[in-house]
Every structure is written in C-alpha cells, then in structure tokens.
Amino acid sequence: MSQPAPPNSAEHPWPVRAVSTRVAEYIDKLGRVWVEGELAQLTMRPTVAFITLRDPAADMSLSVVCPRDVVLNVEVPLAEGTRVVMFGKPNFHTGRGSFSLRVTEIRTVGIGELLARIERLRRLLAAEGLFDQRLKRPIPFLPTTVGLITGRASAAERDVLSVAKNRWPAVRFAIRHTAVQGPSTVPQVVASLQSLDADPEVDVIVIARGGGSAEDLLPFSDETLCREIAACTTPVVTAIGHEPDNPLCDLVADLRAATPTDAAKRIVPDAAAEQAFVTDQRRRSARALRNWVRREQETIAHWRSRPVLAEPLAALTARADEVHRAIAAARRDVTRHVAAESDHIGHLTARLTTLGPAATLARGYAVVQAVSGSGGTVLRSVHDAPAGTRLRVRVADGAVIARSEGSDEAH
Template sequence: MPLETSAEHPAPLRQVSQLVEGYVGRLGAIWVEGQVTEVNRRSGVCFLTLRDLLATVSISVTCRSAVLDASPAPITEGSRVVVHAKPTFYLPTGRLSLEAREIRPVGEGELLARLERRKQLLAAEGLFDPALKKRLPVLPRGIGLITSEGSAAERDVLENARERWPGVRFVVRHAVMQGSSSAQAVIDALGRLGSDASVDVIVIARGGGSIEDLLPFSDEALIRAVYACPTPVVSAIGHEPDSPILDLVADFRASTPTDAAKRVVPDVREELLRVAAMRDRALQAVRARIEHELHGLAQLRSRPVLARPQSVVDAEAVIVSDARRRAQSSLRHRLDREGDTVGHHLARVRSLSPLATLERGYAVAQRADGSVITTLDQVPEEFGVRLADGSVEVKKLSTKEIPHA
C-alpha cells in the first residue's frame, strides 16, 4: 500500500527505510552484468564495486572469499563479470548492495555478442545514418583533441598534423582513456570542445588495446553524446582491426591517430603543388585566350572595311555630295517657280489696287472718318479728296446731279 503523506503529516524516515528494506528483501537472487572497478579482501570477506558496462552506475557487492576464488578466471579490477546475487538494503545507512553467490567472468565472444546487440539497437534508432554525417572542414581554424595526457596517440596527432600544416591550432582536452571513468571523462571533454566556437573539428584519439580496454568507446552515453555534438567528430581509436561503436557514430573514422592527423588538415606541400599547377593551368589558359583574341583581331583588321576604313567615309561622302547637289538644284528650281508665281500675284494685286486706279486720273472723296463718298447726299461741307500722290481738303460750294446714261 502506498504511504499517504502530506506536509502536515510526513512519514518518518525509519518507516520509509523499513518499507524499502522489506521490498528489497522480497526480491529474489538475480543475475547482473558489470565491470569490476575495485576489489578488497578483509578477513575472508570480499568487497567489490561493480559498474555498468555502458553507463556511470555503480553498486557495492559483498561475497565470501570462497565465492571469488571459485571463479574459473582471476577477478581483478577491470574484469567484466556476471554476478548471481541477492539485493540487500542496510537499514542504518540506507545503502543498497548485492550479496554475491556466484561470480563468472565474461568471455570475449560473449562480450562481442552483447556489443553487437547494442550496436543493432543504436543503429535501429538511426544514430549511424550516413545522411546525418557532417563534412569535415577543408582547413579548420581550430582542432579539438581528446586523448590521455602524454600518450603516444597525442604525440602522433600533434606531430603529424603540424608537419603537414605548421600553422594548425589545437585545443587539447586530456581525459582518462581506459577504465570505468573513461567514458564520462571523454563526454565531459567533448561537451567543452563542442561549445567552443573556435573549434571546427574534434578528434578522439587512443592507441590500440584489447576489447576490454576499448570498451568505454562503445559506451551508450558516449555514443549519444557524439551523435548530439554540433561539431564534426573524428574517431581515431586503436588500430585498423579495432572497431568500437564510436567508429560508427563518428562523422569520420580514422584507422589510427596518425591517419586522423592526415584527415583533419591538408598537406601544405601538396597544397602548394596544387596551387602551382593551378597557376600554370591558369597562365596557359590566359595565354591561349590572348592568342585566340589576337588571331581574331588580325582577321578583322585584314578585312577591307578595316584595312581602309576611310573608303567607307569616301563612299558616304559621295552620296552626301550628290544628295546635296540634288537638294540645291531642287531648291533653286522651286524658288524660281515660286518667284514667278509671286510676280504674277503681285501684278494682279497691283492691277486691282485703288492706287493704280488713282494713278490713271481718278480720285476718291472721303469723309473725315475715312468712309468713301459715293452719292451727293453723303457730301459734307468739308471732305478730303484722295489723289495718287496725296490728298486735298476741299469745301463744298455746290452740287450737281449727273443722270446715268
């Protein structure tokens, strides 16, 4: 029955501990798998620390010395074992432990089979999908290196990379690369390098070893950390035959630490040769293009229109000159014809002009306002007479009506 508790009615700690003790006590003996990280013998009793193979979980194990001695192979720190034990809960300290009744070392074949099953489960989740692999930078600004301090792997990566590209910059994070704490140490270093914006690629390097030595690099937590890392990761664990699960999730797998150095930076000598070759090809291409254009220019210049370009101007000048002469001739002819027409119209206008009539001896009588006097009754006392060369002011003395013939 679950405890009914509240802030006002809490359960005593002893009651909770007793319930846990009772629950653990009802558990039967179980088989568990793990790695022995500590072994102590005291007066016929052995105290061991058992760690999970792929996680940072540990538990204390006690057994009689006879149980440990009955193992078909020596049990030492780092051994992979399966233990038949009964869980116990020590009430005074609230400590959970296992009371071992049998301890069996795990053989290499069985270990490989378990790793293969774990590999298949991770592959089913898509952690090894090639489409998710990130490309390595051509020339990284900074390279993160996770390895053990002073190791041959560290020396191989640094020396070979700097020999290939002297200006390469490394950010080295040392970590334990073997044992129960190795996986977590690598995860911590990976987290620091993955958050460093100046690091463009991360190399995890370690020398060769047995399957047990390389087991931390198949740790599930480490595999998931590499999968989630935003920076490309290169796995350089062991030698060519070694294949921890880290090789499958990494963005690139190097056969050795030396191979990793060759993969993350280019060879400056090879690059200089490529630059020189590209420069030569570019120079040849430019020269060929110039020669082609010069040949085309020579062909153009050999054409008559460009050999004597003034000939085109001369031909056009003749056309313009002819057009000009025709225009001048047409204009003179038109002016002469229009001049004759104007003379005819002028003669006609002059013949119809009142002034011409006056020049023939006629005169025009006009009142002061300029109106013409045509009848006797329109004649005022004083009026003007318009002559051909002027006008005369006259006074009416008398009038005489002349009948029409």
C-alpha cells in the same frame, strides 16, 4: 481496539529504526536480480569477499558481498576491470544504514559475448539511422581550433599534435585529457565532448587513442558515447586504435581516421602542398590565359586579313563604275526615248496643224456663223441665213460682221 498511528509529519516523526526497517522491507521485495558491471575493487577475506562493481557507462558503483568460495570458483580469475554478471539479492543493513548486494553466483563476460552485444547494439543504432551518411557533417577545410580528446602524454596525442603543426603551423588545439580504457573512460570522454561541443571556437573534435586489445577498446563501442557523438553539432573525427580496429563510435562519427596520424592529416591541410597547388594553379591559369589571348589575337588577325575588312570600301569602289555606266546608259536610253517621242509629237502636231481649221482658213476659206442673241450657229445651208440675218465671218486673221441680203438663187 487500537488507534491508527498518526501520519508522519514534523510533529510525528518516525524514529531511525522505523525508517531503516521500512527501507529494508521495501528493498527486500525486489527479490534476486542479475547485475552486469566491471570490477573496480576486489578485497578477499578469509571467508568473504568485498567487491566494488562499477557501471562502465556511468559514474556509479555498487557494494557487493559474497562468500570467498564464489570468487574462487569462477572459471576465469577475477581482476580489476573484468566484466562480470552477478546474481544476488539486494540487502539493506538496518544497523549501519548501508546497502549492498549479497551475491551467490558470478559469471565472467567473455570477449565473444561482448562482441555479440556490440553487434546487437550496432544493428540497433543502424536501424535508428545513426550511421546514415546523409547525417555526416562536413569537416572544415581550415579549422581555427581543433578539440582533441586523448590520454595524457599518450603517443596518440604526440602524433596528432606533431603532424598537424608540421602541416599547418597556425593550427590551435583545445586538449582534453581523459582515461582511454577502463570504467571511467565513457563518462570522461562524454563530459569532454560536451565541453568542446559547447565551445564556439572549436571547429572540429578529434577522439584519438592508440592501439590496444579488444577489451581495451570496448568503451568506444559504448551506447552512451555513440549517442553523444551523434548528438554533437560540431563535426567529430575518431582515430581509435589501428586500421583493423572498428569500434562503434567510428561508424557514428562524421569521419573515421585509420590512426591518430591519419586524423591529423585529415583535419588540417598541408601548407607546403597547398602552396605548391596554388603555385601550380596560378601557372596553369596564366598559361591558359596567354593561350586564350593568343587564340583571340589570331582570330582577330584572320578576320582583319579578309578583303572585306582589310579594304571595306573596295566592294563599293568596284561597283561604282558599274553604277556610273548604268546611270549613263539609263540617261542615253531616256534621252533617246524622249527624242523619239518628241519627234513623234512633232509629226502629230504638224498633221494636226495641216488638218486643223486654222490651216484651212489660211488657204482662203472662212467660217460663217449666223449671230443670234444666244450665240451663233455655223451656216451649212443658204436657208440658214435668210435676208437680214446678221453674220459673223471668221477668216485666218480675225472675224468681220456682215448682214445677209438673201441667197443668190432669190436674185
């Protein structure tokens, strides 16, 4: 019975052939696969064709080998940049330690199929909310630095720079030159977006490209680029192609400009127009202020012209005579009433005087009182003063003391 092989370790390493064989066996288990990509390089040989297939959304490529007839039998002539779908079997060459895809069928992806895929992606991104207007970031009114992603020495770059500087000469740009079509567009634009988004001095980012065919604009409908735009914290403005062009990145961006020139107009204000606006507003404000002051002056003049304010004491003066007359009338009435009451009191006093005991005494009458220890009582009968009773006789001018000798009847 054979002993099991020792585990792989530094003391028991595998030879190259063993590693290559195991890798080849593992890859062989993958079976046949369909692969989509862009042709980056095509080299024809008498019997075979060597192809480099590139991923349009990443900096990755794959070596492909196929019979020459497979390439020649494709309905559409293949060229660099053509979008294709291939069917083949992964193969690891143990002798060279290289990997390739041995293809038996190649199909080109037509523009209709590409547009259908873009439409499916559009519905997916819309369902995730990447097009929601509530997520759009506002564009700053006066950005200090504008990040510009565009092709090197392109018409789009010239349009954005010239129009923006004519409108606002103080604007500054941070420019990133990238490919704007082909397989390297997406990774370069994504890298530039990340770089500008991380720059704190960049207030807004513009992605600008001139017009082109639908195939040329396909990278700007790539899912990776769309998601990167949505993830940016800096507002992003897209100016891809012309007015009819509508790649998916336009729907994700915070603002879509019809052309690069329109983008420059959207991101910076026109200095001359703003100055004219400020001048007009100042003029209108001054006119409105003068009109307001004039209206207030007229209101004050109107109130001042009213009698109550023009002569505030006139009402009191007019009423003063009435007050004086009322006071005089009140005094006359009081004096007359007092005089009448005084006369009435005088009459009553005279009557009292006439009817009072003093007047009676003055006519010769006297009041006789029997004096006792506790006081005196007025005599009303001779029987009240028997002989020897001490008497007090009150006359008009005083009183005298007398003693009773009895009544005349007794004598």
